[in-house]
Amino acid sequence: MSNGLASCIWSWSISVDLLRRYVFFASQSCIKELLSASNSNRNHCSKTNLYRKREMGGGAEDHLPRKQPNQHTHTKYKLKMLVLVILTNLLTLYIFTGPSLTLHAISKYTQQLSLPLWDSTTLLHQLNTTRHDLAASRSQIADLQRQLKFTNLLLEALLIKIKTNKTTGSTKVNYDDASTAMSHEVMLAVGSHKLPLGFSPRMGSDEVYPSVGGGCLRFQDELTQYMSYNVGGECPVDDVFAQRLMIKGCEPLPRRRCHPKSPAGYVEPKPLPASLWATPLDTSIIWDPYTCKNYECLIDRKNVPGYYDCKDCFDLQGREKTRWLFDNGGLDYGIDQVLGIKHPGTIRIGLDIGGGTGTFAARMKERNVTIITSTMNLDGPFNSFIASRGLIPMHVSVSQRLPFFENTLDIVHSMHVLSNWIPDSMLEFTLYDIYRVLRPGGLFWLDHFFCLGSQLNETYVPMLNRVGFKKLRWNAGMKLDRGIDKNEWYFSALLEKPMT
Template sequence: MGRSCFPKCKLARIMGWIQIILGWLVILVSLLSLTRFYSAGFFVHNEGICQHFYNVRDVSDGFDVKSLSDRVGEVIDKLETLQAKLESKKFLKDQIVRPFHSANVALRRVRVPKVDEGMKSAVKEDHVINFFITEEIRKYISPKENRVGKINLYGADKVYNTIGHACVLYKKELEKYMDYDIGSYCDDDWNLAQKLMLNGCDPLPRRRCLTRASKDYQKPHPIHESLWRLPDRRNVRWGNYQCRNFECLSSQNPKRGYSKCIGCFEMEKEKLKWVSNTSLVVDFLISDVLAIKPGEVRIGLDYGIGSGTFAARMREQNVTIVSTALNLGGLLWIDRSFCYRKNLEDYMYMFLQLRYKKHKWVISPKSKDEVFLSALLEKPPRAI
């Protein structure tokens, strides 16, 4: 047993010494490698070494890196300047221009000394104009002199735009409604307009901004198909409503979000109105009404709440029901409108501001100083 153990122990010793020697060799090689890396400059920043190992010139031959860097720097400088200008403009508008304008209006409202009796007819102070601060309201209600500078048939030398008498009671809301960028898109503030009108600020001042349309406007159905057919839901802006289609407006839906004109968009019920007898004595038939003036009624005006079915029924009786709104795709016909030749560019600029599509545009001389303008324009869909 002793003889057999001796060779095994000797072999184990030899293997152990070999492992120790190999370990020392690995340590020695590692130290030598670290020494060479250090001498080559890998652990100390050396510009020459960087240029030797990372030669940019070899990669970018024929490409002016410095010019590109300068150009990028110029763009960044311009962006910073533009940002500073925008911030300065906003600061000037909010912190300086508005307070100065408010102070100017307040000074105008200060009572001035009484004028002589002979000058009272020439000097007229309009307190309503000075009551408002927003410039668009002041311009709208300010009197406009007649185009030819003469007194008209009724003795007036100016034209006055009208607003509702209760508008002065809602000064803050009206100024918010009239605070917009001229020629830009109007704010989606129909709820604010409804609040003003329902509280007596009706009519509202006209705005010089562009109305919004639906984002995916579709052409309307042909006239013979549209009388008893719901329009495409994509032609309606549903942003301020709970519903997103006409089916949601059914009287059977308790979550439709409104209580007026219940069932107005249910065509099967609408078809029975004004043509069939009901149990209510207050319901008149169209045939009975038109029979009072047979063959004489040609045009009518419907300003009640509804979905247009009354106009459809009246059209079947050759009676046109008028609407004051110009729908998308509608035509604006300007027939022989005349103006001074020197003012023609101003009128053309005003029409261009509407961004209507031109179908016809003709200018013809009327006299030495005046011209005729006839045009056929189409209202476009404006979606943003």
């Protein structure tokens, strides 16, 4: 019904427009005819006067004016034309200044029309929507172009390989050509590989695919640069570049067929348990990617102005020496108090997210608990330092899906890394992933989570409730080092995954 009414209103608006045009041209035509009649009348009067003069000049017997039979007809015609002009002009004024299509009887229907007639607000809204859709389409086109470029790269490598095989009769690729080798490595790194024994019922396929993050496909130029090396030779020292790719979502990175550079004068680390609290030798690290070129520089960073990730955590004889040893009943939880919540020996394995130099794992190892520490090398050799202490590092970002199976870990800990700098939706995915890998009854120790006072109860408490953790301990306190007016807060929580 609304469609039929809309059609009628649309047809009526067209009719009004045609009527306006007709009235305008009709009035113009009438005016022209009136002027024409006036001119004709003038000509007639001139001829009549001429005849009179001639007759008067010829004699005086018929000097009275003669009867004009068409004079009455012309007068009536003039009056009709004048009335018509007046009426048409009045009608035109009414149409142009009248209520038009804003009549109350149809206004509620015209608002529902897909094509508004004189609603500028709706037209502006549709224009903005069209611009947004156009921008989204351009973004999709750009993404498709990048994918097409990457596909062309793989196709080019495949064609080169086929051509080489036909020429040489072997599967060996000519790596003297740098571009050929690079394209071939990208293809091998991200392409599928046929199973030697054919179709596998367990896998449901006859192919296997390398585990490469989807983000790699969005940065083909960077991926190609990362895969540019001499096969069998030494890998470029590009740790910083590789981490930038990981942060962009290219995680895990593709494998490479090259050898990492080894430290010069390498010496074996100290044995356990002495290695847990000993600073390793400088010869254990490749220092090329980092600002500091030795451990003395890293330890001294706590005295240097400016911000550094985990600024004082390389100083194992400083604040690191006392972390998690004491429980103050507030934000600082002690390891022994946390482990005492569960039966002895039931907390055995776990994960420390963003664990810096591995001190939490070292404290847990002293209590026969194995902790894997995830960390990035943000301007410091964190992974190498953790390994030198006899602990297990894992080089992954906080955005990656945790590489553990469901219901396997006894405890997950995170200090400072999980905070309000992470987008809310991304943080919620992370919390659900932590819930996934914890076994029933497993502990999630959220240590010094930073946020603003307005976010505490409005965002993060409801988020944790949605995930479904059970609260065993909860403490909140203001962060006062920058002033009370900043309204900055910490909260620590000991949460448990329910048994059912």
